[in-house]
Amino acid sequence: MEIPFTSKPRPDTGIYNSKVGIWLFLASEVMLFGALFSAYILLRVGAPEGTWVHGLLNIPIGTFNTAVLITSSVTVVLGWASLQVGNFGRYKFYQAITILCALAFLGIKSYEYREKFLHHEVWLNHKIKVKHGHQEVETDRIIGHLEYEGHHQYFWNTKRLKGTPEEKDKDGKVIKAAVPPVESFKMIPDAFHYTMTPKELAHARKESAGVAHEEIEIKASDVKRLSAFVPSHSTYFAIYFTLTGLHGLHVLGGAIVIFYIWGPGAKMWKTDPQRYMNRVEVSGLFWHFVDLVWIFLFPVIYLL
Amino acid sequence: MQATTHTESHKGAHDAHHHHHEPGFLQKYVFSTDHKIIGIQYGLTALAFLFFGFLLMLCMRWSIAEGANAAQIKDYVIRPIPLVGGLLEKLLGDVAPKGIMSADLYNSFGAMHGTIMVFLAIVPLAFGAFGNYVVPLQIGAPDMAFPRVNMASYQFYFIGGVIMFVSFFIPGGAAQAGWTSYSPLATTIPTHGQAFWLVGMVFLISSSLLGAVNFIATIIQLRAPGMTWMRLPFFVWAQFVTGFLLLLAFPPLEAAGVMQLMDNVFGTSFFLPTGLAVGGRLADVSGGGSPLLWQHLFWFLGHPEVYVLILPGMGVVAEIIANNTRKSLWGYKSLVYSVLAIGFISFIVWAHHMYLTGMGTKISAFFQTTTMIISIPSVIILTCLFISLWGGSIRFNTPMLFALAFLPMFGIGGLTGLPLGFAAADLHLHDTYYVIAHFHYVVAPGTIFALMGGIYYWFPKMTGRFMSEFWGKVHFVGSFIFMNVVFQPMFIQGMAGMIRRMADGGLNYSTFKNPGAVGGLGADVMNMHKIILIGAVCLGLCQIPFIINLFWSIKNGKKATSDNPWGSTTLEWQTPTPPPHGNFDKEPIVVRGPYDYSLPGKDKDFTPQNQA
Amino acid sequence: MSDHSHSTEAHKHSPQEVSKHVKIYIGVFLALLVGTVVTVGLNAVHFDSIKLTVAIALFVAVIKASLVACYFMHLISEKKMIYVILGFTAFFFVGLMFITLSAYADLPANTVTH
Ligand code: HEM
Numbered sequence A: 001m002e003i004p005f006t007s008k009p010r011p012d013t014g015i016y017n018s019k020v021g022i023w024l025f026l027a028s029e030v031m032l033f034g035a036l037f038s039a040y041i042l043l044r045v046g047a048p049e050g051t052w053v054h055g056l057l058n059i060p061i062g063t064f065n066t067a068v069l070i071t072s073s074v075t076v077v078l079g080w081a082s083l084q085v086g087n088f089g090r091y092k093f094y095q096a097i098t099i100l101c102a103l104a105f106l107g108i109k110s111y112e113y114r115e116k117f118l119h120h121e122v123w124l125n126h127k128i129k130v131k132h133g134h135q136e137v138e139t140d141r142i143i144g145h146l147e148y149e150g151h152h153q154y155f156w157n158t159k160r161l162k163g164t165p166e167e168k169d170k171d172g173k174v175i176k177a178a179v180p181p182v183e184s185f186k187m188i189p190d191a192f193h194y195t196m197t198p199k200e201l202a203h204a205r206k207e208s209a210g211v212a213h214e215e216i217e218i219k220a221s222d223v224k225r226l227s228a229f230v231p232s233h234s235t236y237f238a239i240y241f242t243l244t245g246l247h248g249l250h251v252l253g254g255a256i257v258i259f260y261i262w263g264p265g266a267k268m269w270k271t272d273p274q275r276y277m278n279r280v281e282v283s284g285l286f287w288h289f290v291d292l293v294w295i296f297l298f299p300v301i302y303l304l
Numbered sequence B: 001m002q003a004t005t006h007t008e009s010h011k012g013a014h015d016a017h018h019h020h021h022e023p024g025f026l027q028k029y030v031f032s033t034d035h036k037i038i039g040i041q042y043g044l045t046a047l048a049f050l051f052f053g054f055l056l057m058l059c060m061r062w063s064i065a066e067g068a069n070a071a072q073i074k075d076y077v078i079r080p081i082p083l084v085g086g087l088l089e090k091l092l093g094d095v096a097p098k099g100i101m102s103a104d105l106y107n108s109f110g111a112m113h114g115t116i117m118v119f120l121a122i123v124p125l126a127f128g129a130f131g132n133y134v135v136p137l138q139i140g141a142p143d144m145a146f147p148r149v150n151m152a153s154y155q156f157y158f159i160g161g162v163i164m165f166v167s168f169f170i171p172g173g174a175a176q177a178g179w180t181s182y183s184p185l186a187t188t189i190p191t192h193g194q195a196f197w198l199v200g201m202v203f204l205i206s207s208s209l210l211g212a213v214n215f216i217a218t219i220i221q222l223r224a225p226g227m228t229w230m231r232l233p234f235f236v237w238a239q240f241v242t243g244f245l246l247l248l249a250f251p252p253l254e255a256a257g258v259m260q261l262m263d264n265v266f267g268t269s270f271f272l273p274t275g276l277a278v279g280g281r282l283a284d285v286s287g288g289g290s291p292l293l294w295q296h297l298f299w300f301l302g303h304p305e306v307y308v309l310i311l312p313g314m315g316v317v318a319e320i321i322a323n324n325t326r327k328s329l330w331g332y333k334s335l336v337y338s339v340l341a342i343g344f345i346s347f348i349v350w351a352h353h354m355y356l357t358g359m360g361t362k363i364s365a366f367f368q369t370t371t372m373i374i375s376i377p378s379v380i381i382l383t384c385l386f387i388s389l390w391g392g393s394i395r396f397n398t399p400m401l402f403a404l405a406f407l408p409m410f411g412i413g414g415l416t417g418l419p420l421g422f423a424a425a426d427l428h429l430h431d432t433y434y435v436i437a438h439f440h441y442v443v444a445p446g447t448i449f450a451l452m453g454g455i456y457y458w459f460p461k462m463t464g465r466f467m468s469e470f471w472g473k474v475h476f477v478g479s480f481i482f483m484n485v486v487f488q489p490m491f492i493q494g495m496a497g498m499i500r501r502m503a504d505g506g507l508n509y510s511t512f513k514n515p516g517a518v519g520g521l522g523a524d525v526m527n528m529h530k531i532i533l534i535g536a537v538c539l540g541l542c543q544i545p546f547i548i549n550l551f552w553s554i555k556n557g558k559k560a561t562s563d564n565p566w567g568s569t570t571l572e573w574q575t576p577t578p579p580p581h582g583n584f585d586k587e588p589i590v591v592r593g594p595y596d597y598s599l600p601g602k603d604k605d606f607t608p609q610n611q612a
Numbered sequence C: 001m002s003d004h005s006h007s008t009e010a011h012k013h014s015p016q017e018v019s020k021h022v023k024i025y026i027g028v029f030l031a032l033l034v035g036t037v038v039t040v041g042l043n044a045v046h047f048d049s050i051k052l053t054v055a056i057a058l059f060v061a062v063i064k065a066s067l068v069a070c071y072f073m074h075l076i077s078e079k080k081m082i083y084v085i086l087g088f089t090a091f092f093f094v095g096l097m098f099i100t101l102s103a104y105a106d107l108p109a110n111t112v113t114h
């Protein structure tokens, strides 16, 4: 049995099957990201004064990653164009760049994630003095790196300060050692905070660049809340991680498909070139969509 | 199911087709890419879930009826569930002490009853099973456009079902926050059941999305030569619109599901407000989220979803009515345009489920208006189907009886929706048994009747044999009576103020416990619970002949003497029985519309679409 | 699922046509890079009005997205069926965003939503 129009277009619609398929799929993706963007807007517009996080992402890295993704998009179309003139070698070359770009994008994104997991915010019970730019201010909220027992720590939160008791299984064997409570830890504070306006924040960031920060000793009993820059920190980081994480999964999925067509699936170029070109085109459409989502994600999450 | 008559009819055609090696059992029935096998897989799985969801409901009805019975017993004693109570205690532990259903268990069963019925039973049966089996045949296609995607879609559905099922047995039990899973309730109930629910939903949604892409692409691309849009059987149109509803309405719920999963697993606050207190203590969350957002995203799916539940049923009924009145459908074009209109408008009515959230008057006026507008195409469809009966010499076989019963039942369901669509009336009716009765009239005696009719109607194509007419009629009459016994009293209870989701059936709000209380639920309203319980049990008993009939007839039913035993015009009957892999012996060329019955000057009273 | 098209039937564009397309692709690529720089650059300026900042950022993003959609995804010259599908999607997308947002905007005064 043969399914018609897998490679040649159907005369009356003028398209082949998988092209209809991918556009339908992209339509559903539009709705998926549309819902997430709506959520973003609502959470942001509804956020009380001074609670919306901004200005904490690494803009140069984000910009670079944008360029990486744009490059991968153009190599996809260039690869497809090469196939159209029958130049398989050049197609291989361009798509290799695409795949490398995808990996680079994911690598850079993971690095950014790691940076965030290292960063913390403490909400204190009383105000202390810290530097914002060159100015000294009183505040009960500090962001920065957290140091404990000589190491920078990841993923700390209020619960961690209390420690956890030992866990034993039924026979009394210890399966998880006790984590002793924390009495105090050090913060290496950033000289700015997201409660500032974007302008002030950028200014403070510039002023403090290259200046060594003093560590602040913080007693656990003074801490109202402690959180790393993880999804539960705030609705901003929640939507940031959800959107970029979902987008990252799309990058990964797209890269795997493109790789499959490029490598193990390339035999089809010999047996059914038209269908092979269709596959390249369809996977490319998905890839451009992923790029397109990022084009909105980048300004919305990094800049605004 | 398919193998049984394979060898008997059209052996030649079949053999000619299988020039390659015979696939093994696993490949043929479990990992099949044939749309018909996948359709049957969907059908059997969905029927199993339908039955399971029904059993959950029977346990709940017992618990509710005990609320009324307890008033007659000293100290309001609640008795264990007969037959299954002990089993529940053994399987689930503390939540069913001594076989008595706890309120927590009631909540789990309630949430899972809704979820299972909607996402694991009706949608897979209506869209997955009937859509898969019938649509490619009716448009004259050899299979779906993407057979392997089709298989994946069933597998995702199956995995989703397993995850949902397993969640009953984890500590804390299955999800308890209703099939609507409103936040913050869904996040604060201390069970991982909700996380299972969400992961299960992500699988089910992915399955539906793959299915929808496949159906729409198939209908656009694989119509046989001559099968123009206006020659499509109405059933195909209904499935086409259903596909679009699933495709575009489900993703927002998937997004919402991911966000709620983040809330549950990673402690985010997408749907958790600032200052949320749980059990009297401030919750350890950042806050800043919006509970209303969940409701918007849920109902953005939720309302189109109810049309996903009903449109395929309407399609089935249209096919059966045309066939058994031996007449063309009245107003085919109106039907098509109405179903398209429903598709469009169903996306902009969703917040009529949210009047009580304190929404603004302008928006509520907007949603009232769109809700009233969407009832117009529904009424047009129903009217066309009614008028189609006019002057027909109707054959009252089992499929037709179910189709005929669908019309008034859906009518009741739809018309009782109108008061709910007005904010003023809905303030009183919202969250009462009136709403339960409304949508059950649409889905239970509505959609389920349509689908039952469909099973009896297409069974001869799938197996080459008829299901028993006698037992079919027993099944029909019993179901018809007891469906109404179950759901009719709920309208009255609801208007009397009985709210839904109460494990004790409202005992604590009743005049049993509070004699003379103004506005308390009276004895007559409470005692309807007992009637409903009896009705529900009898309804269950009436399904026994159906189940036996279904399986017994595969081998022993009356043989269909031709490939087209009902004398039908549509293409699925122009194939060998059962259709082989690849369906048609030779590609059909369509030359006429779908319902050319009783054309003057023809010797037969039906003229198939591919015959001049 | 195989199909019997041969390489001779394969639908290929003439080399001249393709090289014209390639020029367009490169042009779009450069435009996208410029767009990115513009967005980031303007953001560093910090206008006093937040509305203006948002409007400019989204404006540039829409232009970039249209370039990708029109040229990389060939939407500038697609078949009617694809436009129909995307037309539906656009309608529902706008419905979802716009109506949900209006529902929030229309909440009675002093409603706490978060
Ligand atoms: C034809 C016109 C219809 C109208 C005007 C209508 C109106 C409504 C309204 C306003 C509600 C919300 C009631 C409340 O919660 O207070 C509702 C609930 C519901 N309707 Fe309909 N409806 C219609 C048709 C349907 C159809 C075709 C179905 C298909 C199955 C359906 C299924 C449901 C369901 C499942 C609910 C309950 C949701 C819940 O759990 O809260 N309705 N209907």
Ligand SMILES: [Cu+2]
Pocket (backbone or CB within 6 Å): B302, B303, B306, B349, B350, B352, B353
């Ligand atoms: Cu609704």
